[in-house]
Amino acid sequence: MQLTIDGLVLRNQSVGQNRLLTLLTAQHGVLSAYVNQGGTMRSKLSASTEVLCYSRFVLFKGRSGYVVDKGDSNRIFFGLRQDWDKLCLASYFAQLASELCPFDEPAPEPLRLLLNTLHFLEKGSRDMRLLKALFELRLLTLTGFMPDLVGCRCCSAYEKPEMLFFPAEGDLCCAQCAGETSAAGGVKLSPGVLAAMRHIIYSDPEKLFSFTLGEDSLNALYQVSEQYLLTQVEKSFSALELYHSCRIPQPWEPANTDKARTEDEPKQT
Ligand SMILES: [Zn+2]
Numbered sequence: 001m002q003l004t005i006d007g008l009v010l011r012n013q014s015v016g017q018n019r020l021l022t023l024l025t026a027q028h029g030v031l032s033a034y035v036n037q038g039g040t041m042r043s044k045l046s047a048s049t050e051v052l053c054y055s056r057f058v059l060f061k062g063r064s065g066y067v068v069d070k071g072d073s074n075r076i077f078f079g080l081r082q083d084w085d086k087l088c089l090a091s092y093f094a095q096l097a098s099e100l101c102p103f104d105e106p107a108p109e110p111l112r113l114l115l116n117t118l119h120f121l122e123k124g125s126r127d128m129r130l131l132k133a134l135f136e137l138r139l140l141t142l143t144g145f146m147p148d149l150v151g152c153r154c155c156s157a158y159e160k161p162e163m164l165f166f167p168a169e170g171d172l173c174c175a176q177c178a179g180e181t182s183a184a185g186g187v188k189l190s191p192g193v194l195a196a197m198r199h200i201i202y203s204d205p206e207k208l209f210s211f212t213l214g215e216d217s218l219n220a221l222y223q224v225s226e227q228y229l230l231t232q233v234e235k236s237f238s239a240l241e242l243y244h245s246c247r248i249p250q251p252w253e254p255a256n257t258d259k260a261r262t263e264d265e266p267k268q269t
Pocket residue numbers: 152153154155156157173174175176177178
């Protein structure tokens with residue numbers, strides 16, 4: 001059986017004499033395909049099989065899975081390979097997608113999200129902290145880890161001066177309802193950060209990237225989204241650790257919890 005399919009290469013690893021590609025595709029979600037290491041075939045395919053390359057593949061289904069017959073790169077994201085921080089972050093996105101996206105089930109939205117995020121990361125027109133938080137929260141939303149940010153879990157209030165987000169439960173509680181005892185584990189969210197999280201989770205794909213945040217809210221969003229992800233997924237990600245270790249430490253790290261509470265409403269751009 002032959003299959004022609006567009007896929008973003010998430011991973012390219014050695015398996016014995018061959019290479020195994022992990023692709024993200026719209027029709028089949030995460031898909032694995034072998035590249036036979038024959039002389040000319042390997043060099044003909046090399047550009048299209050690089051990690052973070054979006055390519056059109058012709059695959060054959062053999063006894064032990066798909067084998068790549070042809071590959072033509074559509075989009076190489078060359079700019080990501082020129083910048084170490086961007087490359088580390090993009091590699092983290094790829095690792096996250098390979099862990100969270102479904103195998104052999106349609107995944108058009110996760111693919112679109114990843115391609116758009118890589119586009120903005122390459123272009124440099126969005127803050128990297130914003131792109132990281134946006135990708136994490138939206139991908140979690142698309143893959144079965146959607147938090148409930150509609151309102152307080154007790155009184156249903158949509159907005160209160162102080163709202164707490166619970167990464168383990170993935171929901172909200174206002175400070176009044178939480179009281180002192182049940183506030184443990186809750187992360188205080190400013191109205192700006194909560195509005196940004198709601199935008200990332202509930203907005204239409206067309207509007208997803210169209211917002212900006214002030215510095216303090218951005219830093220708080222960056223931290224709460226990573227905390228939510230790691231709590232929910234219960235895994236560590238080598239690419240995330242690499243991203244943390246290679247990045248130049250930011251002046252705002254570790255978080256200044258007082259500063260992170262100031263108000264910044266997300267602005268539509
Ligand atoms: Zn409440």
